[in-house]
Amino acid sequence: MKAIILVGGQGIRMRPLTNHIPKNIVPLCGVPFLTYQVEALRKAGIREIVFSIGYRPQDIKKVFRSGSHLGVKIHYALESHPLGTAGAIKNAEKFVKGSSTVVFNGDILTDIPLSTMIKLHKKKKHWATLGLVRVEDPMAYGLVLLDAKNNITKFLEKPAAEEVVTDTINAGVYVFEPQVFDLIPEGVNYSAERALFPHLLKDHHPFGGYVWEGYWQDIGTPKKYLTSHWDVLNGVFPVHAKLEQKHNHIYMGKNIKLGKGVLIKGPVIIEDGCVIHEDARILPYAVLGKNCVIGRKSIVSRSVLWEGVQVGEHVNLDEVVLGRHCSISSHSRVGAGSVLGDRARV
Ligand code: GTP
DSSP states (O other): OEEEEEEOOOOGGGTTGGGSSOGGGSEETTEETHHHHHHHHHHTTOOEEEEEEOSSHHHHHHHHTTSGGGTSEEEEEEOSSOOHHHHHHHHTGGGTTTSOEEEEETTEEEOOOHHHHHHHHHHTTOSEEEEEEEOSOGGGSEEEEEOTTSBEEEEEESOOGGGOOOSEEEEEEEEEOHHHHHTSOSSSOOOIIIIIHHHHHHTTOOEEEEEEOSOEEEOOSHHHHHHHHHHHHTTSSOOOSSOEEOGGGEEEOSSOEEOTTOEEOSSEEEOTTOEEOTTOEEOTTOEEOTTOEEOTTOEEESOEEOTTOEEOSSOEEESOEEOTTOEEOTTOOOOTTOEEOTTOBO
């Protein structure tokens, strides 16, 4: 069993955070997002993973290299122009030829039990098995209808309100047999959701679903990206960053300077080299990247600050995401829900 992770999208909905970094490697609690997927695959015994990449490939290669530091072998399938979700899978075929393959959309965070899903896939002799989850608002996703034997009977991508007939959606995790690759044309833009899956249905190939009732989130928007941090800090996933856990889920790196009267309440993450001045408060669900500076009497809660953010005195940050090296001057206001790209100044 091998795996392909789709890492080629531009992450437009995550702008301005993704103006200078691909969505799939934005930090999540101190490590690049894809670390969580690599870890899930490794736990399922999959050691060979292909990153199917298009947007800013060098940024991704620089971070993940050969994969040996994560206990896996990573191959890179590069595309010169966006091939769409199925086209990108086909482009990675040479690394997985002849093998059953798990495919992950590179922007989902889930604890779906891959080993159980693979077992079901094999037992049912499916050509393709889709991971499925139930959501409250299914309209933005691909709806999937199943029969009593878990065979997929209908696939509806991003339906209109009146077409919504189920809350079960495509979770962006698949298991494919090698035959599925033969259905994808080479070198052209081809969508898994709009073309490949309807094709599997139309030709009556064995095509099933595995419904997962556990955790699932896509990090497609800044709001979802922010709440993913809260879920990790609540213990849904381990904190993978190399940090020391103090009491009350306070995770701290090295060389941190704390001024007099600083209050820290977990769960929080404070990475290496941060400086927190007198009487500042770092409150639950604050995540401070490396070398952030928090000024006197400032407060940070439920917010994510990337590396090198400078915050002046008497600033209150709640529910914000600040890109690398942003600078917030003393006494300024940054409203809840604000998202600032790298090097923004307020
Ligand atoms: P938005 O631009 O905000 O919609 O995000 P996105 O570009 O990442 O698109 P979307 O969320 O639909 O993509 C789902 C997954 O498929 C993401 O992990 C993308 O990186 C990946 N993906 C989408 N299109 C392509 C493509 O053309 N090539 C490759 N290699 N991956 C893709």
